[in-house]
Amino acid sequence: MTGLSTFLQIIWIASVALQAIILFLVLFRRHYRTLPMFAWYVSLNFAQAFLLFWVYSHFGFASQSAFHIYWWSEVIIMIVQTLASTEIVRRALQDYPGIWELAWRLILCGVLVIVAYSWYTANSKDAWGLMTADRGYRFVFAVAFISCLLLIRHYSISIDPVYKTLLGGFCFYSCGVIIADTLLKAQFLEHFPSYAEVWNESELLLFVGVLAIWIVALRQPVRVFAKPRDSSGDGAAYYDQLAPQLNAQLRELNDTLRKFFGKRATQP
Amino acid sequence: MTTTLIVSSCVAVLLLAALIWALRAPSRASRGNFDLNSLEQSGRRHATYLSLIRRASSSDDLAFLSKRGYTKLRSRLDRERRKVVLLYLDNLRGDFERLSKMARAIAALSPSVGMRQEIERVQLSFEFLVRYYAIRLAFGWGFVPVAQLSQLSQMVSQLSIQMETSVKEFGERAAVAVRGTSSPLDGNGTGVA
Numbered sequence: 422m423t424g425l426s427t428f429l430q431i432i433w434i435a436s437v438a439l440q441a442i443i444l445f446l447v448l449f450r451r452h453y454r455t456l457p458m459f460a461w462y463v464s465l466n467f468a469q470a471f472l473l474f475w476v477y478s479h480f481g482f483a484s485q486s487a488f489h490i491y492w493w494s495e496v497i498i499m500i501v502q503t504l505a506s507t508e509i510v511r512r513a514l515q516d517y518p519g520i521w522e523l524a525w526r527l528i529l530c531g532v533l534v535i536v537a538y539s540w541y542t543a544n545s546k547d548a549w550g551l552m553t554a555d556r557g558y559r560f561v562f563a564v565a566f567i568s569c570l571l572l573i574r575h576y577s578i579s580i581d582p583v584y585k586t587l588l589g590g591f592c593f594y595s596c597g598v599i600i601a602d603t604l605l606k607a608q609f610l611e612h613f614p615s616y617a618e619v620w621n622e623s624e625l626l627l628f629v630g631v632l633a634i635w636i637v638a639l640r641q642p643v644r645v646f647a648k649p650r651d652s653s654g655d656g657a658a659y660y661d662q663l664a665p666q667l668n669a670q671l672r673e674l675n676d677t678l679r680k681f682f683g684k685r686a687t688q689p
Numbered sequence: 690m691t692t693t694l695i696v697s698s699c700v701a702v703l704l705l706a707a708l709i710w711a712l713r714a715p716s717r718a719s720r721g722n723f724d725l726n727s728l729e730q731s732g733r734r735h736a737t738y739l740s741l742i743r744r745a746s747s748s749d750d751l752a753f754l755s756k757r758g759y760t761k762l763r764s765r766l767d768r769e770r771r772k773v774v775l776l777y778l779d780n781l782r783g784d785f786e787r788l789s790k791m792a793r794a795i796a797a798l799s800p801s802v803g804m805r806q807e808i809e810r811v812q813l814s815f816e817f818l819v820r821y822y823a824i825r826l827a828f829g830w831g832f833v834p835v836a837q838l839s840q841l842s843q844m845v846s847q848l849s850i851q852m853e854t855s856v857k858e859f860g861e862r863a864a865v866a867v868r869g870t871s872s873p874l875d876g877n878g879t880g881v882a
Contacts, residue, residue: 519802526804556697563704570711576797577790589712596701596708603697 425482426618432625437470439632446639455512455643458505459587465501469494492551499558502591503532506562509588510569512643513580520576524569531565556602563595586638590631597627775828782821789814 425433443463447453453460472494473487480486507528514521538557566588573580605620754763792810796802 517797519799520797523802523804523807560700563701563708567704567708567711571707574711576793578797585712589708592708593705596705599701599704600698603694603701607691607694 425477426622429618429622429625432622432629433470436625436629436632437467439629439636440467440470442636443632443639446636450639450642452639452643456505456508456587458501458508462498462501462505465498469498495555503528503535503562506566506588506591509584510566513573513584513588514578517576517578520572520578524572527568527572528565531561535561552602552605556599559595559598559602563592563599566592566595581643583638583641583643586634590635594627594631598624601627771828775825778821778824778828782817785814785817 440463444467447456447460447463473491476487476490507525510524510528511521514524535558538561539554570585570588570592601620601623604623605616751763751767754760754766789810796807
């Protein structure tokens with residue numbers, strides 16, 4: 422392919438091979454049943470690789486057509502990536518509807534910020550608008566989904582390691598791309614030779630790393646259905662046990678504090 | 690450009706650190722939702738030491754020792770009592786953390802969680818920690834910040850009220866669920882009035 426270095430071609434082929442393995446695992450382990458959007462994401466990424474191979478072969482790597490086709494396909498991938506990540510969070514929190522309520526609001530806030538930011542950068546005269554928008558997307562994506570992971574941790578919710586790894590991979594890749602995008606502009610302004618190649622290589626290497634971790638995770642099956650909640654039996658029994666203990670403890674704590682601090686406060 | 694580079698890289702590194710922390714397996718102490726036995730123990734422990742704390746906060750003994758001229762003994766006693774009050778403060782923090790943990794567990798089990806309530810709780814926890822460390826610092830410098838201690842107690846009370854409301858709501862929902870599933874008209878909770 423014209424315009425692509427040997428190293429870049431090697432890691433590109435490696436990424437395609439890893440995506441093929443993931444696609445196989447998604448189909449073989451039936452992950453597409455639990456995570457259909459993730460299956461779509463992997464399939465589209467795989468298809469994008471073949472589309473770009475054809476485009477680079479016909480128009481050349483540095484051509485305008487290749488540039489436009491890459492970024493248009495990338496926008497679709499980004500949308501599917503957001504949907505796939507949201508689906509993973511929803512699956513992970515399927516037993517916790519209250520926390521899911523908080524999480525989807527966080528994600529929605531993130532999506533609104535992405536749209537507003539993209540709109541703003543698209544309208545600006547900056548030649549780096551596209552790159553800034555890409556970095557903005559990665560930034561808001563990382564913030565929204567890392568916040569969801571922090572929320573899960575804050576409420577001590579135990580989630581399936583497969584979901585954790587997939588979501589962690591998306592967030593790790595986004596953080597890496599933020600740095601790569603920033604470095605690209607810095608290298609360009611410093612007249613660093615083959616800055617575009619460094620950017621492509623760093624992004625692809627990050628992606629290959631994430632794919633390798635996903636392969637390890639996707640070998641395990643994921644929980645398909647939510648745990649049935651027996652609100653008639655366990656829920657009521659749990660409440661009957663918890664409520665009196667909790668109230669007694671709080672009352673005791675309050676009385677203790679009131680007496681102790683009340684006495685100290687009245688002292689000269 | 691250098692500023693943008695530094696800021697973006699710092700933000701990315703911070704996000705990565707948050708990601709690693711979020712993905713890390715929780716420690717053995719904080720694993721699981723909560724233990725009802727520990728909840729029971731904490732209340733008892735608090736009550737057991739109440740009389741000692743009262744004693745430690747009294748200035749009668751110190752005044753008596755000063756009057757008798759036992760200045761060395763007085764200062765030692767004062768020091769020891771401060772330690773006891775600090776231990777009590779630690780216990781108070783433990784209780785607060787246990788309550789917060791329970792609040793989180795209740796929120797996690799609830800079918801609906803209020804954003805405002807949760808933000809309020811996080812804010813309350815942050816405030817508590819700030820006040821706690823401020824009081825500890827004041828104690829270290831020899832002050833006895835009674836007013837601040839009272840504020841701290843108010844915060845614990847506030848949390849307890851919030852907890853009581855949450856538990857009440859949780860109980861009401863559980864009761865509704867029980868009524869729904871054990872309808873007298875049919876066994877499936879789909880009774881028609």
